[in-house]
Amino acid sequence: xxxxxxxxxxxFIVGSAALVVAVSWRxxxxxxxxxxTMALGRTILATRTLPAQDPFAYTSVHERYFVQxxxxxxLFAWLAAHAGLAAxxxxxALVQAAAWIIAWLGSSRGSRxxxxxxxxxxxxxxxxxxxxxxxxxxxxxxxxxxxxxxxVLVDRVRRGRAVHGIAPFALAAAxxxxxxxxxxxxxxxxxxxxxxxxxxxDERTPARPLLRLAAWASxxxxxxxYGPGLLLDVxxxxxDPTTAExxxxxxxxxxxFAWLVLVVLTLTAMSLRASYGPTAGRASDVALMxxxxxxxxxxxxxxxxxxxxxxFQLGRSAGDAVEGHAAVAAALAARFAVQAAFAMAGVExxxxxxxxxxxxxxxxxxxxxxxxxxxxxGHGALPDHVYAPYHWGGYLDWAFDGRRKVFxxxxxxxxxxxxxxxxxxxxxxQPGWSQLLESYAIETLITERWSRLEAAVANxxxxxxxxxxxxxxxxxxxxxxxx
Amino acid sequence: MFEPLAAxxxxxxxxxxAAAGALVLAWLSLxxxxxxxxxVGGLFVVSLSARAFLVAYFxxxxxxxxxxxxxxxxxxxxxxLGGTGLAIGLRVVGAPASPxxxxxxxxxxxxxxxxxxxxxxxxxPWRARGVALAWARAEKDAPGEGYATLAQxxxxxxxRDKARRVLQHLLExxxxxxxxxxxxxxxxxxxxx
Numbered sequence: 283x284x285x286x287x288x289x290x291x292x293x294f295i296v297g298s299a300a301l302v303v304a305v306s307w308r309x310x311x312x313x314x315x316x317x318x319t320m321a322l323g324r325t326i327l328a329t330r331t332l333p334a335q336d337p338f339a340y341t342s343v344h345e346r347y348f349v350q351x352x353x354x355x356x357l358f359a360w361l362a363a364h365a366g367l368a369a370x371x372x373x374x375a376l377v378q379a380a381a382w383i384i385a386w387l388g389s390s391r392g393s394r395x396x397x398x399x400x401x402x403x404x405x406x407x408x409x410x411x412x413x414x415x416x417x418x419x420x421x422x423x424x425x426x427x428x429x430x431x432x433x434v435l436v437d438r439v440r441r442g443r444a445v446h447g448i449a450p451f452a453l454a455a456a457x458x459x460x461x462x463x464x465x466x467x468x469x470x471x472x473x474x475x476x477x478x479x480x481x482x483x484d485e486r487t488p489a490r491p492l493l494r495l496a497a498w499a500s501x502x503x504x505x506x507x508y509g510p511g512l513l514l515d516v517x518x519x520x521x522d523p524t525t526a527e528x529x530x531x532x533x534x535x536x537x538x539f540a541w542l543v544l545v546v547l548t549l550t551a552m553s554l555r556a557s558y559g560p561t562a563g564r565a566s567d568v569a570l571m572x573x574x575x576x577x578x579x580x581x582x583x584x585x586x587x588x589x590x591x592x593x594f595q596l597g598r599s600a601g602d603a604v605e606g607h608a609a610v611a612a613a614l615a616a617r618f619a620v621q622a623a624f625a626m627a628g629v630e631x632x633x634x635x636x637x638x639x640x641x642x643x644x645x646x647x648x649x650x651x652x653x654x655x656x657x658x659x660g661h662g663a664l665p666d667h668v669y670a671p672y673h674w675g676g677y678l679d680w681a682f683d684g685r686r687k688v689f690x691x692x693x694x695x696x697x698x699x700x701x702x703x704x705x706x707x708x709x710x711x712q713p714g715w716s717q718l719l720e721s722y723a724i725e726t727l728i729t730e731r732w733s734r735l736e737a738a739v740a741n742x743x744x745x746x747x748x749x750x751x752x753x754x755x756x757x758x759x760x761x762x763x764x765x
Numbered sequence: 766m767f768e769p770l771a772a773x774x775x776x777x778x779x780x781x782x783a784a785a786g787a788l789v790l791a792w793l794s795l796x797x798x799x800x801x802x803x804x805v806g807g808l809f810v811v812s813l814s815a816r817a818f819l820v821a822y823f824x825x826x827x828x829x830x831x832x833x834x835x836x837x838x839x840x841x842x843x844x845x846l847g848g849t850g851l852a853i854g855l856r857v858v859g860a861p862a863s864p865x866x867x868x869x870x871x872x873x874x875x876x877x878x879x880x881x882x883x884x885x886x887x888x889x890p891w892r893a894r895g896v897a898l899a900w901a902r903a904e905k906d907a908p909g910e911g912y913a914t915l916a917q918x919x920x921x922x923x924x925r926d927k928a929r930r931v932l933q934h935l936l937e938x939x940x941x942x943x944x945x946x947x948x949x950x951x952x953x954x955x956x957x958x
Contacts, residue, residue: 343888479844480789526773533777536769536814545813549806552788556796565841568792576785576852579813580772699889721895723924 290623291396297627297634298403299383304634305407306382307375309414312367312644314676315692316358316419320370321679322349323359332507338679340667340687341722342696348515351421352507353459358419367644374419381426382406385590388434389597397604402597405547409589412540416530416582424460428453429587432467433594436474439491440563447498454502462516466587467499473573477566487563524694524702531581544585544592548575551592554599571595648677649754652728656756657681659748664758665725671709671735672702674728674754689722711738727757767815778856780819784809786849787826793841794826794833801829877903881914894918901931908934909941913948920955929955 318338325337332349336342349355361369386406390398410417431453438445450467457464475492506512525531534541548571555567574591577584649670656664666686670678675691682688690697690705697705704722708715711734719727727745729736731753739745739757749756772778788809795801808822830837877900884893897918900911912935919928932955935948 341889341891345888476848477844480793480841482838482841532773533769533771533781542810545810546806549802549809552792553799553802553806556792556802557799565789565793569789569845572785572789572792575788576782579770579781579785580778699887700884700892701889704892717895717899720898722891723894723922 286620287623290620290627293627294396294623295387295399297630298386298399299379300634301630301637302382302386302406302410303376303379304637305410306379306417307372308637308640309410309417310371310375310378311418311647312371313418313420313647314673316370316374316676317648317680318676318691318693319351319355319420320358320362321676321683323355323357324363324680325684326352326356327359327363336693336696337684338688339675339691339693339696341689341699341701342693343699345696347696348508348512350462350512350516350519351424351460353456354421354424354461368642370419371642371644374423377427378417378423381423381430381590382410382593384427384430385433385594386597388430388437389594390601395601398597398601401600402593405589405593405596408543408547409593412543413586413589416586421461422463422583422586424457425463425466426586426590428457428461428464429466429470430590430594432470433591435495436471436492437594439471439495440474440487442487445491445495447494450495450498451502454499455505458503458506458512462519464503465513465516465520467503468496471496471499474566474570477569477573478563480565480569481563482565485561485564487566519695522695522698524698527702527706528694530583533579534582534585536579541585544578544589545575547592547596548588551596551599554603555595557603558599559602567595649674649728650677650681651751652749652754652756653678653681655749656726656728657685659756664748664756667722667724668726668728669708669719669722669724670728671730671733672705674730678728689724709733709735711735716742716744725759727755729755729757731755766817769814770812770816775856779853780816781813782849782852782856784812784819784822786845786852787823789845790830790837790842791826793837793845794829805829877911878914881918890918890922894922906938908939909944912939913944913951916948916951920951925955 321338322333325333326349332352333347335344336347357373358370361373383406386399386402389402390396432450435445435449435453450471454464454467457467471492475489475496478486478489478492481487503513504510508515519525552568552571555564555571571588571591574584574588578588653670656668667689668678668686669689672690673692675688678686678688679691690701694702704718708718715735715738727735727739729739731750736755740747744760745757746760747755747757770777770781770784772781788805791805792802795805805822805825808818808825812818812822877896880896881893881900884890884896894915897911897915901908901915902911904911912931916928916931916935919925919931932948932951935944936952939945939948
């Protein structure tokens with residue numbers, strides 16, 4: 283019976299993991315950020331060197347260019363070249379799913395692991411589903427994975443388990459080359475060490491192992507092609523005013539269903555942790571979640587990290603809560619029988635198969651037709667410069683393949699010279715938009731269908747429509763009449 | 766009053782940080798009182814989406830903390846209040862003080878020379894070109910410094926044909942001797958097409 287239960291639990295874990303991967307795959311898109319990352323990797327692979335100047339935009343600042351996620355860029359470009367765009371999306375989906383699975387499995391321990399997994403699984407699936415709008419193949423998926431691994435390492439250290447220094451070192455070294463959020467590898471252990479002082483002295487976990495973890499991670503994050511230079515550049519990015527302009531770094535919609543679910547789950551996890559589980563580190567666990575909650579209130583980007591933490595803590599505290607009630611635990615154990623586990627795994631695998639086998643169009647979110655038309659309209663290429671909105675610029679980087687330079691793309695830090703504000707003013711057709719286009723010597727426009735800019739351009743006799751599909755329109759500036 | 770909080774405004778960010786700090790205090794004070802936690806949690810959620818409720822939220826937390834003051838450890842209070850204060854201080858100090866750089870040119874600049882220099886200093890030669898373009902247009906049939914600046918900027922940006930056309934126009938029509946001298950120097954520097 284015990285071996286049957288073990289097998290049933292393993293099958294349940296495999297089925298659930300497959301479902302998590304399938305959901306991640308279903309919603310994984312390729313957006314502008316995916317394409318400029320691949321374009322950058324393609325440039326690095328072609329030249330065998332990291333570009334010292336921005337290779338893509340003609341409006342970017344004339345500063346030394348740091349490739350902030352060199353490993354991601356090269357990996358994605360290599361995958362795209364050798365296995366196509368689907369391979370890039372599949373890899374990103376696997377990495378994103380791995381982050382969820384690590385947080386989910388990390389939440390279970392000992393005899394109440396099955397309860398933890400049962401409770402945390404819906405939170406994982408909800409998190410994936412409600413966060414689907416932001417899901418995209420970009421370095422951020424590695425940031426999520428790094429954070430999930432960090433959660434497990436920090437938890438082990440706080441519970442008095444040994445963690446070899448090489449683990450945080452390797453984590454930070456890999457993370458630093460994959461996504462700029464690697465600073466968390468140091469910041470989170472340091473914050474946890476500081477927060478141990480929220481606990482009463484007799485419930486306090488030692489801070490020194492956390493400081494050791496942070497020290498190893500500090501050394502690891504310097505292992506980049508730029509050494510400490512990359513860290514300085516990332517610090518600059520964090521403080522750059524253009525970062526605060528990005529949608530991802532603005533407060534979430536506090537009245538949305540997705541936010542409501544996240545905050546209610548967070549408060550539930552905080553309440554469970556305040557009441558159940560080991561007393562050691564109890565208050566600091568609650569404080570850590572409050573800090574992440576504050577971060578998520580400030581910027582949607584951190585909602586992802588809060589979800590992972592909530593999954594981790596929710597499962598663990600639920601397991602602890604059930605253990606405190608032996609009768610409930612026994613009833614759950616009896617009901618969560620072998621047959622039920624196999625049945626759940628079967629349903630999960632069927633759902634996963636259905637999600638994975640649905641056809642995907644990886645160019646759905648980008649102006650592929652319009653860009654191809656600009657390259658060859660039937661009468662040759664349309665004139666430079668070409669305007670496309672901020673979130674499409676990355677695709678133009680990829681599609682132009684070095685033949686033209688773009689107006690703007692998703693690398694905000696390169697456009698702190700006013701270009702971001704100008705791009706937004708053009709995109710929303712604010713008064714003066716046509717003077718801005720003239721200032722930047724733009725002769726061809728790729729506009730979003732049904733956008734304010736499209737409406738404004740359509741009524742401007744200086745522009746001639748040449749192409750239209752369901753996503754984008756192309757307009758070209760008419761030649762001025764003589765005199 | 767009933768607008769949601771937004772961290773992009775310094776006041777909003779300060780209130781969010783203070784609310785999160787208060788949440789920790791509430792959880793430390795009310796850990797054995799699930800109903801109290803429910804009330805505070807509910808007020809927290811509502812306060813984020815309608816800031817007017819922050820008054821009730823903070824009042825509830827203060828009352829709970831006051832009632833539990835003997836149970837709360839002093840160093841926990843120090844860490845929570847100190848940490849929240851530090852975060853608020855960093856947010857206030859670190860808030861970007863400069864206004865947005867760009868934005869549409871709704872009116873011609875009063876001092877185009879200074880405006881061209883300002884955009885060049887901001888590492889945006891294209892906007893400097895935009896100012897020079899408006900400046901040149903304002904000169905109409907009496908081309909002067911605006912045309913010379915536009916030609917120079919077009920040349921620097923690699924728009925060589927445009928630059929030569931503007932320069933030719935300037936050489937043919939300007940009545941300003943200084944500008945004519947500058948234009949001749951430019952033609953000499955650029956050579957023949």
